[in-house]
Amino acid sequence: MTKTFKITYKVTIIILAILAAMTIGAIILLTIGADVLKTYSVILFEPLKTTLQLSEVLIRAIPLTIIALGIAVAYRSGIINIGAEGQMAMGILGTTAIALLFPELPKPILLPLAILAGAICGGLWGFIPGILKAKLQVSELLSTVMLNYIAAQFYTFFLRGPMLDPAESSLGGSGTPQSMRLSKNLWLERLPGTRLHTGIFFAIILAIVIYLLLWKTSTGMKMRAAGASERAARYGGISVTTYLVVAMVISGAFAGMAGAIEIAGVHRRAIEGVTGGYGFSAIVVALFGGLHPAGIIPASFFFGLLIVGADMTQRMVGVPANMVNVLQGIIILVIVATKMVLADPYLMEKVWRKYQKITNPPKEVEA
Amino acid sequence: MEITTKKITSLRVEHITKRFPGVLASDDISLSIGEGEILALVGENGAGKTTLMNILMGLYQPDEGRIIINGEEVRFRSPNDAFAAGLGMVHQQYMLVPNMTVLENIALGYKQAWSLFKLDLAMVRERIEEISKKYGLHVDPDAFIWQLSVGEQQRVELVKTLCLGARFLILDEPTSALTPQETDELIILLKRMASELSIIFISHKLQEVKDLSDTITILRHGAVVFQGNTTDHSPSDIAALMTGHEVELPLNEEPPCDGEIVLNIKDLKVKSDRGFLALNKLNLSIRSGEIVGLAGVSGNGQRELAEAINGLRKVESGEILFYGEDLANRSPHHVIEAGMGYIPEERNTEGIVPSFSIKENLILKDASHPEFSKHTFLRNKEIDKNATDLRIKFDIRSPNISIAAGSLSGGNIQKVILAREISRKPKFLIAVYPIRGLDLGAAEFIHRQLLEKRKEGIGILLVSEELDEILDLSDRVAVIFKGEIQQVLNRKDANRRSLGILMAGVKDDQNI
Numbered sequence: 001m002t003k004t005f006k007i008t009y010k011v012t013i014i015i016l017a018i019l020a021a022m023t024i025g026a027i028i029l030l031t032i033g034a035d036v037l038k039t040y041s042v043i044l045f046e047p048l049k050t051t052l053q054l055s056e057v058l059i060r061a062i063p064l065t066i067i068a069l070g071i072a073v074a075y076r077s078g079i080i081n082i083g084a085e086g087q088m089a090m091g092i093l094g095t096t097a098i099a100l101l102f103p104e105l106p107k108p109i110l111l112p113l114a115i116l117a118g119a120i121c122g123g124l125w126g127f128i129p130g131i132l133k134a135k136l137q138v139s140e141l142l143s144t145v146m147l148n149y150i151a152a153q154f155y156t157f158f159l160r161g162p163m164l165d166p167a168e169s170s171l172g173g174s175g176t177p178q179s180m181r182l183s184k185n186l187w188l189e190r191l192p193g194t195r196l197h198t199g200i201f202f203a204i205i206l207a208i209v210i211y212l213l214l215w216k217t218s219t220g221m222k223m224r225a226a227g228a229s230e231r232a233a234r235y236g237g238i239s240v241t242t243y244l245v246v247a248m249v250i251s252g253a254f255a256g257m258a259g260a261i262e263i264a265g266v267h268r269r270a271i272e273g274v275t276g277g278y279g280f281s282a283i284v285v286a287l288f289g290g291l292h293p294a295g296i297i298p299a300s301f302f303f304g305l306l307i308v309g310a311d312m313t314q315r316m317v318g319v320p321a322n323m324v325n326v327l328q329g330i331i332i333l334v335i336v337a338t339k340m341v342l343a344d345p346y347l348m349e350k351v352w353r354k355y356q357k358i359t360n361p362p363k364e365v366e367a
Numbered sequence: 368m369e370i371t372t373k374k375i376t377s378l379r380v381e382h383i384t385k386r387f388p389g390v391l392a393s394d395d396i397s398l399s400i401g402e403g404e405i406l407a408l409v410g411e412n413g414a415g416k417t418t419l420m421n422i423l424m425g426l427y428q429p430d431e432g433r434i435i436i437n438g439e440e441v442r443f444r445s446p447n448d449a450f451a452a453g454l455g456m457v458h459q460q461y462m463l464v465p466n467m468t469v470l471e472n473i474a475l476g477y478k479q480a481w482s483l484f485k486l487d488l489a490m491v492r493e494r495i496e497e498i499s500k501k502y503g504l505h506v507d508p509d510a511f512i513w514q515l516s517v518g519e520q521q522r523v524e525l526v527k528t529l530c531l532g533a534r535f536l537i538l539d540e541p542t543s544a545l546t547p548q549e550t551d552e553l554i555i556l557l558k559r560m561a562s563e564l565s566i567i568f569i570s571h572k573l574q575e576v577k578d579l580s581d582t583i584t585i586l587r588h589g590a591v592v593f594q595g596n597t598t599d600h601s602p603s604d605i606a607a608l609m610t611g612h613e614v615e616l617p618l619n620e621e622p623p624c625d626g627e628i629v630l631n632i633k634d635l636k637v638k639s640d641r642g643f644l645a646l647n648k649l650n651l652s653i654r655s656g657e658i659v660g661l662a663g664v665s666g667n668g669q670r671e672l673a674e675a676i677n678g679l680r681k682v683e684s685g686e687i688l689f690y691g692e693d694l695a696n697r698s699p700h701h702v703i704e705a706g707m708g709y710i711p712e713e714r715n716t717e718g719i720v721p722s723f724s725i726k727e728n729l730i731l732k733d734a735s736h737p738e739f740s741k742h743t744f745l746r747n748k749e750i751d752k753n754a755t756d757l758r759i760k761f762d763i764r765s766p767n768i769s770i771a772a773g774s775l776s777g778g779n780i781q782k783v784i785l786a787r788e789i790s791r792k793p794k795f796l797i798a799v800y801p802i803r804g805l806d807l808g809a810a811e812f813i814h815r816q817l818l819e820k821r822k823e824g825i826g827i828l829l830v831s832e833e834l835d836e837i838l839d840l841s842d843r844v845a846v847i848f849k850g851e852i853q854q855v856l857n858r859k860d861a862n863r864r865s866l867g868i869l870m871a872g873v874k875d876d877q878n879i
Contacts, residue, residue: 217743218734221727225734229720234679235711236720236731237700346426353428 005355009348017338024334025327034319042316043309043324053308055194059266060304063088063258065203065297067282069210070254072291074126076214077247078227078240083129083144084255085279086151087122091256092263093158094121095186096179096270100163103183110185115260122256123249125151130248134241140248148279159272178271188265197265206254207293223247255279281307284332303328375453375535375565376402376437383432385418392418393429394590400582405557405566407580407597409573409609411806412776413764415589416569420537423567424456425449455533457524459540459804463512470495470508473527491530498529502560516666518549536566542575543804547832547867548664554579571806573602585609610808617814619658619821619840623857626655629826630676630795635685635695637668637675645671647850648685653795656824658817659855660831660841662866665800668850669830670712673799677709678702690794703732708793710784712800712830714777718784721773725765726754728772729787753790761786762812778809785816796820799830814840834863848872 026036047053067084074081081087094117102110129143156177165180188197214220225233226240227247233240258278263270285303289295310324341347378400385393392415400406410416421427423434425443433440436452443449463472473491474480480487480494495508506519506526515523521541528536538557542550557566557579570576576583577597585593585608593608631652639645645668653659663669674680675695676687682695694702711717719728730739730750739750754768761782765775772783781801788796798817802810817840821827831837837844844861846853846869853869 212744216745218740218745219743221734221745225720225723225727225731228722229716231713231717232720232731234699235677235709235717237698237703238731239698239700349427 005352006348009351010342013338013341017334017341021327021331021334024330028326028330029319029323032319032323034323035317039313039317039319042313043306043327046312046316047305047308052194053312055191055196057301057304057308058196058200060307061297061300062197062199062203062265063262063278064282064285064300064303066206066258066261067255067278068286068289068296068300069206069293070126070251070258071283071286072289072293072296073210073214073223073254074247074251075286075291076227077223077243078230079130079133079140079244079248081126081129081144081248081251082141082283083125083147083151083279084251084282085275085277086144086148087125087252087255088259088262088275088279089151089155090125090252091118091122091259092270092274093155093163094118094256095260095263096158096163096182099182099186100179103185105183105185107185110183111188111264114186114264115257118256118260119253120256122259123253125256126248126250126252127245130245133248134245155275156272159270163270165269176272179269181269182263186264187268188261190265195266197261199261199265202257202261204297206257207297211293219243219246255282281328284328288332288335373437373453373534374402377435378535378565379435380419380423381433381435383419383422383429383434385422385427385429391589393422394588396432396586396589396591398584398591398594400565400567403561403563403565404582405561405568405580407576407583408567408569408586409571409576409583409605410586411571411609411808412778414586414609416586417539418589419586420456420539420567420569423449423454423537450531450533453532453534454537455528455531455535456537456539457521457528457541459543461520461524463520463523463527465513466511468509468511469506469515469523469526472512472523473508473530476527476531494530495526498526502529502556502563504529504556504560516549518545518552521545521549521553534564536560536564537569538566539569540571540804541568542570542572547834550575571804573605576605577602587611606807609806616807616811616835616839617818619818619842619858621822621842623842624654624656626657626824626826628652629655629690630828631686631688632672632676633686633688635672635675635687636683637671637680638683639668639671644683645850646675649847649851651845651852651855653826653828655826656821657842658821658827658829658840660829660837660844661847662834662837662844663832663847663870665832667847669799669847671850672847673709673711673797673828673830676702676797677707706794708788708791708796710781710788710796710798710801712803714780714784715773719772719780722771724769725758725763725772725775725783726750726768728783729754729757729790731787732791757786757790761816778805781805781809781813785813789816789820793825796825796827797830798827800832801829802831802833802836834866837866838862846870 022040029036029039047057067088071081071084095114098114098117099110105113125147128147129140132138132143133140159177159179163179165178167180168174168178188199190197214224222233222238223243225236225238226243230240259275262274267274281303285299286296289299306324306328310321313319313324314321381397383393383396396419398406408416418427422429425446425448435441441452443452470488470492473495474486474488477491477494480490492508495506499505504522504526506523512520512523541553545553554575560566568580580597583595583597583605584591585605587609633650635646635649636644637646649668649672661669671680675682678694678697678699678701685695687694689705689707692705694705715721720731730753733739734745739746751768757763758765758768763779763782763786765779772780775783801813817827817829829837829840838861841858843855843857844866845855846866848870849872853874856865
């Protein structure tokens with residue numbers, strides 16, 4: 001098989017996959033009577049047309065990137081973290097608590113302290129399923145999902161109770177349970193005229209940190225070994241359970257930091273429902289990005305695009321934003337299927353034979 | 368292709384050539400098998416046996432050449448075509464679902480018993496009984512796969528293949544996981560089956576080839592180097608043809624050593640995965656510069672012993688004194704740091720991380736060692752250099768040091784493990800089935816390395832069920848049976864007969 005053939009083969013399959021995803025999506029869009037082409041062009045291109053809209057895409061990509069990085073660390077270490085949503089909520093609570101308690105602290109102290117608090121709260125929420133798995137073999141699928149519910153209740157309790165904005169209760173306010181506006185010393189700088197905040201640099205730095213951690217340090221190598229083959233890692237003297245807990249703490253801390261950055265950069269207060277499914281979308285982002293920072297960043301951008309595009313289709317074409325979630329689901333299924341097809345050497349071999357038959361029909365070849 | 372049930376009276380392969388990028392995997396191979404014949408296909412790893420069989424089974428298409436069954440040319444476009452033509456293959460790795468019964472496993476592939484809403488298990492049961500009777504293959508249809516020994520599982524694979532309509536069998540290294548007794552049984556069974564069908568038998572083990580086959584075909588570098596009748600040639604002739612040079616497995620001929628005892632196991636009790644005592648008050652001591660062979664049928668506590676010493680299994684009671692320090696229930700890391708080297712039984716899943724590159728696997732135990740990391744950052748230059756050196760020194764055949772170790776052949780994986788364990792300069796080495804499934808060339812290399820380490824004064828515990836390996840290398844032989852050491856023999860007192868009797872659990876053979 002020639003190299004050109006292999007590349008062409010793979011590219012063709014990816015293109016076919018994209019076409020397949022778009023076709024299935026088109027059928028669904030047709031059933032609800034939407035204009036297919038317009039919907040697609042709005043989702044994919046409209047958000048990129050103005051700086052403001054592009055900045056909104058990037059705002060969505062920031063928490064997705066940070067959380068997905070953490071999920072990648074966990075995944076690579078052999079534990080699946082579905083609890084990022086809860087970890088993010090806990091992170092927001094930690095950050096908010098610090099900001100409400102010490103509003104007067106100067107920015108260079110308050111900001112790092114608040115982010116750290118977010119990381120610690122999120123990390124703690126990751127530590128619980130980690131230690132349960134390490135010591136008692138409790139499935140992380142179970143514990144992380146359950147902890148999501150507990151975190152959601154905590155979040156609701158604090159935002160409707162101790163942290164509730166006094167303005168909300170007496171004068172009616174917005175009607176959404178939220179904290180009061182946090183100290184200015186916590187605010188991240190914004191690009192003028194947009195909501196795009198400096199958290200984007202933070203996300204990029206974290207991506208580099210994770211890349212270095214996983215691929216350039218001995219700790220990362222051990223974590224990956226534990227994830228790739230638990231038995232071989234144990235044999236190699238690597239304490240699999242320790243790294244499992246460490247990975248979950250990192251994963252949780254990243255989700256917590258994403259929460260901290262989100263409120264410090266975008267909302268400037270804790271609001272109910274602010275996590276908005278980032279913790280779950282980030283799982284898809286992490287897998288879509290190949291569990292590698294270099295893949296996670298573009299994947300986050302793509303999913304940010306879908307989220308913003310979903311809003312816009314609702315406004316511009318009248319397609320409900322929920323339909324975009326359906327499209328997301330289709331994309332995920334197609335990606336999984338494509339990966340399986342690409343990993344099948346026999347299929348490639350088969351296509352190669354067909355290809356050879358077409359290009360050079362059988363003739364006598366010199367031995 | 369139409370399904371026929373005609374007997375396969377002859378199978379010929381003519382001028383099969385198959386090229387992969389940069390490799391000529393099959394080079395103008397021709398062979399033929401008549402009715403009731405057993406053909407042994409012999410060759411080192413990478414000689415092209417598997418490629419040839421994959422072509423026969425329709426997994427690959429030959430670039431040139433043809434396959435002729437009963438005088439008619441056939442073309443297999445997929446494994447289904449090969450099945451339909453009556454070819455059946457039993458792979459090295461069994462393809463059975465452990466938590467299903469034998470009956471259910473066979474029914475999975477038995478399409479005639481399937482209808483839209485019903486699976487006719489009674490029909491499958493009948494078929495199994497018919498096949499069992501015809502070939503003398505006894506299986507219990509209601510046993511769960513996980514309850515069966517490796518030998519029994521293999522029998523299930525055979526029955527399955529035959530039930531699905533195979534009239535021509537291809538067996539890929541069928542004895543590689545069997546105990547000596549099971550091997551003997553299998554050989555008798557296959558001989559009997561040969562009256563009904565023809566068999567291609569792939570093997571490294573020349574004694575079995577001698578015992579079983581009628582004709583022999585030897586492959587080297589993808590080409591046939593020899594074809595002939597088995598009876599006309601001795602195992603050493605075959606070995607020489609296989610490797611292209613005379614092979615002599617090295618022997619330990621040094622006088623018994625009198626080093627100090629470095630590993631002293633006292634009253635060791637360890638539980639197996641299923642919870643019973645796999646080691647029951649086991650006592651064993653090994654000196655420095657000595658190879659002690661641990662002979663025994665697998666499943667008598669060898670795995671548990673190796674794991675307990677290496678900190679991978681909990682010790683219930685007893686001591687493992689290693690240079691005076693008790694290693695019982697210490698962490699694997701602690702045992703490694705104490706100077707223990709370990710070549711594990713499961714080389715593909717335990718000895719290496721399959722998805723990691725060769726160079727990463729070579730530092731699996733030393734990722735944090737200052738030689739390979741500085742302030743926790745990996746020192747890539749040193750890691751590359753280490754891998755490049757070891758690759759040459761241990762003759763690891765791979766395109767480069769960055770490819771996944773799991774993609775290497777068994778022999779090369781074992782060399783990676785050996786290279787890592789030996790280059791770490793261990794004070795002691797535990798080698799579990801170090802040459803299982805390897806070809807002669809690789810086996811010779813590994814044995815030479817072990818003997819060299821012995822000379823350097825390292826104590827070695829060699830776990831094996833191949834008596835030849837034990838007798839070739841050991842200074843003393845300990846026989847393990849049901850978790851206890853039956854007896855420890857000096858090399859001069861050990862022979863196949865005495866060991867065989869001890870392995871079967873008879874302690875005192877005076878009366879036999």
